[in-house]
Amino acid sequence: MDLVQLQRQLVDYRTSLYHEGFLDEQFTQLQELQDENNPDFVVEVVSLFFQDSERLLNELSKALEQQIIDFKRMDAHVHQLKGSSSSIGAQRVQKLCIVFRNYCEARNVEGCLKCLQQVKHEYALVKTKLESMFQLEQQISNAGGSIPV
């Protein structure tokens, strides 16, 4: 594929991510932090986010299956998830986390379950979006092009 076309595709894709609210300016800042000294910074951070989030989501699912639900622990997990998602700028996940925390505080099991499903869904979405974006970037750099900012 044409390199220029790939680059344009990447830019369009990224803009759509911003437009659809998957990402916010924090992600831009993250990208700004990436330089020659630290060429894979964004990918590193994001994959860290994936690991972290998957662990947290698992914990949350387990916690909700328990007979006696430890809402305090759940709240801490959700707080973590909120923090990391806001750090990478995954704002849809972050916003859901805020709702989720409210349910945790209210000890609303049904709400929590619903929220967990939504968070999982959003997380999966943002993950695929980010992965496909990285794939595009990879293709561009493999083709020897520079990644447009």
Added chain:
Amino acid sequence: MSLLHVFEFGLKVGHLLWMLCCWIASMISMNWFINGEFKDPKAGLLGDSGGKMWFECWDQISNLSFKIHHQYYQFIGSKKVCKSWWRKLLFSWIIGWTLASVSIFCYMSSLATEKRKETLSSMCDERARMLQDQFNVSMNHIQAMSVLISTFHHGKTPSAIDQGTFARYTEQTAFERPLTSGVAYAVRVLHSEREQFERQQGWTIKRMYTLEPSRIQEEYAPVIFAQDIVSHVVSLDMLSGKEDRENVLRARRSGKGVLTAPFKLLKTNRLGVILTFAVYKRDLPANATPNERIQATDGYLGGVFDIESLVEKLLQQLSSKQTILVNVFDTSNQSYPISMYGSNASNDGLEHVSHLNFGDPFRKHEMRCRFKQKPPWPLVAITTSIFILVIALLVGHIFYATVNRIAKVEDDCHKMMELKKQAEAADVAKSQFLATVSHEIRTPMNGVLGMLDMLMDTNLDVTQLDYVRTAQASGKALVALINEVLDQAKIESGKLELEEVQFDLRAILDDVLSLFSGKSQDKGVELAVYISDRVPEMLIGDPGRFRQIITNLMGNSMKFTEKGHILVTVHLVEEVIDSIEVETESSSKNTLSGFPVADRRQSWKGFRTFGQEEPVHPLSDSINLIVSVEDTGLGIPPEAQPRVFTPFMQVDPSISRTHGGTGIGLSISKCLVGLMNGEIGFVSIPKVGSTFTFTAVFASGSSSSKEYKSQQINSQSNTVPSEFHGMRALVMDPRPVRAKVSRYHIQRLGIHVEVISDWKQGLSIINRGDNAIHMVLIEQEVWDRDLKRSGLFIDKSEKIGHGTPPKVFLLSNSISSSSGNATTGACDLSIISKPLRASMLAASLQRAMGIGNKGNPRNGESPSLSLRNLLLGRKILIVDDNNVNLKVAAGALKKYGADVVSATRGTEAIELLTPPHKFDACFMDIQMPEMDGFEATRRIRDVEQNINNHIQFGELSVDAYNNVSNWHVPILAMTADVIQATHEQCQRCGMDGYVSKPFEAEQLYREVSRFFQ
């Protein structure tokens, strides 16, 4: 209010009732006591002690009642202890009073009955006595007649009495025996004497009823004399009638009058009795035996009593015969009383029985009296008891209403408390919401503004640039507005805290002045600041907030002032207090622009500070400032003045349309002033102007400057150049206030100033020549007034020539009038446009006098660049439990060249930060599991303190600790929620500041620059 009144009323009524009860109880016991005293005369010896005892007793009772009273109050005072208690009380009250009224009714009606009975008995007795008396009188007459007969018939021979005489006599004396209807005399005739007697009389003895000649008897009692009415009984044998025989026998045996049982009289067919007396031959002794009496009997005198008519007659003589019914009975035979008089109409009412004694012990008579009418209704008793019942019910109703009202009021009160709580909660929630929303809006707005900034740097044509400028201005206005709302919300939720940094008040006011200078020049309004010399150079407080207040007040003034001036004056409170008495002359004319102003002394009339005699803060390093902002604007209409400080309230809705603004500026200012321990007030006269005055307490900055980092970052380049030191200047201005302002600003440059009011004076000073005058500053007003003379002045001053002639400056109010330059011709004249402020003045002077200008050293540096300078090579520890956050923060700091070490737990951080270490700073997340940021910081500070102490006492060598004797690593909190992590909380556990997460370059720079310099 009315509810409260009702409540009060209820209490009062209850109290009254209770007092009444107490009083009644006391009266009863008092009476008891007094009676006891009276009834107990034998206690004379014990008198004293007894009395005491009583008094003690009484004391105790009253104490008890007082206690009850007290408890009653407590009871009332306590909540609604139980409604049921009140209900029970009410119920028993009503029952009690109902019983009481019933018993009162019974008592009263029984009294009435008793009285009735008494009346009846007295009436009955009266009648009985009268009847008896009359009967006795008649009886006595008959007895007297018996004596007559024994004297004149039996005592004389031949007899002096015959039938004719007897009849006549009796007839004529009948009035004396009103009860008898007839009298007759029968003589005792033995059988042996019969024949002789019959012969003598000329008739045979006849039997009664049958009227046949009497059969042979042992003895006979034929009637010989009779009253005319009863003359038909002559010759009848009395012993032949059953009743009569018995009567006769009994009479002669007893020697007394005897009565027959009532029987139908022969002729009249009415009920009557016959009274019989025996006539004896000789006087018998009182104790004569019956036999002796029989032997001595001569005859028998009988009288017929017509009882019925007798009683009738008697009763007619008496009054009120209508009211009672009288019956007379012969009750000799108890079981068959024989009615002698009266109808038998039975009346079940009460009856009184009076015994009658007619002198015959064998016969018993009684009189029975009854009322004719049934007893009347006891109206008095009924009304009294009903009245009492009604009163009791009314009182009960009052009680009930009171209790109900109390309960209702309490309920309402509870409801209101609930509502109040809800409202308060809602208010807090509103503030929180506002804060959050404002915060959220600010972030994207910053993006917009940044982008616009960048856009302006690109190639744009004029129209585009204009659009961008407009967009940016609007954006800035929006941010300012949001900041205001955020401030308001923060203040309302009590989360606004003031900084404590050192700042230069004069520099701040210069800043504000420059902010408004453009506008003031456009409007032609004169703007001036005057700060008293006694206000210290450096103060410690919150410069930003102070500036905000001044800006708010000046902004308002600017909005509403179209002509005249706006003057800001800053004094020490002490100065103003001193001057209150001194400054008595009217200052209304003596103003900056000559327009009248509202007297600013009125604006601080209500301040607490001035009410007290002594200075409020005797501490040496606290500075009480009083700041007045005076304008000659529209003024505030009197009706709007009370709500000037209410948030979102404007004088008139149209104001916001014509002048803009949210109307919270003044409210925020008021809160801020309050936070600065000050007060704010104002005076305003419509069409003349307003003066706002506030006080604020700061600390003096010079003494303890070490503790506070000087805040020089914002007030850049306000350091006043010193090259003018020692110069001399003349200010020509006839208006003292304006001259004072000018002198203040020029003096700040170190220039000695003399104020003169006219040309002559000026020239004479220049001519004096002992001290070279370097510059002359002339008010434009003076200059324009007489251009000729001013030109002359310039000429003259140049000719004097002590070396260099003085430079002449024109102090001009607006830029537009700088065209007046032309009028001055070729004169060497510079124009300094007002408002005066040190930096601008210095620049103008420099330009005119040719003194070199040193450029500003650090301007245009972007924060990120300075951040890089600050952070390069610094070793920084980041503590965050969230790996992603940690990575991002580390990345950000690394970008600025910092050497970053990461830690994920609080304990790890403590280990790493235990001295000796090489960290320059630490960023700490607050919310972490196990140990949160506050706790970790506290522990780190403890460890540091411990080691510092040991080093100080020489227990540990300084060498082992990198030659640092005072360990204190700057710790900054990282938090996503700025409003939650309050400055105070951070400081309390030893943190040095906080930054928001994710990092913002500017904030990061501001915080970090406090430590790395």
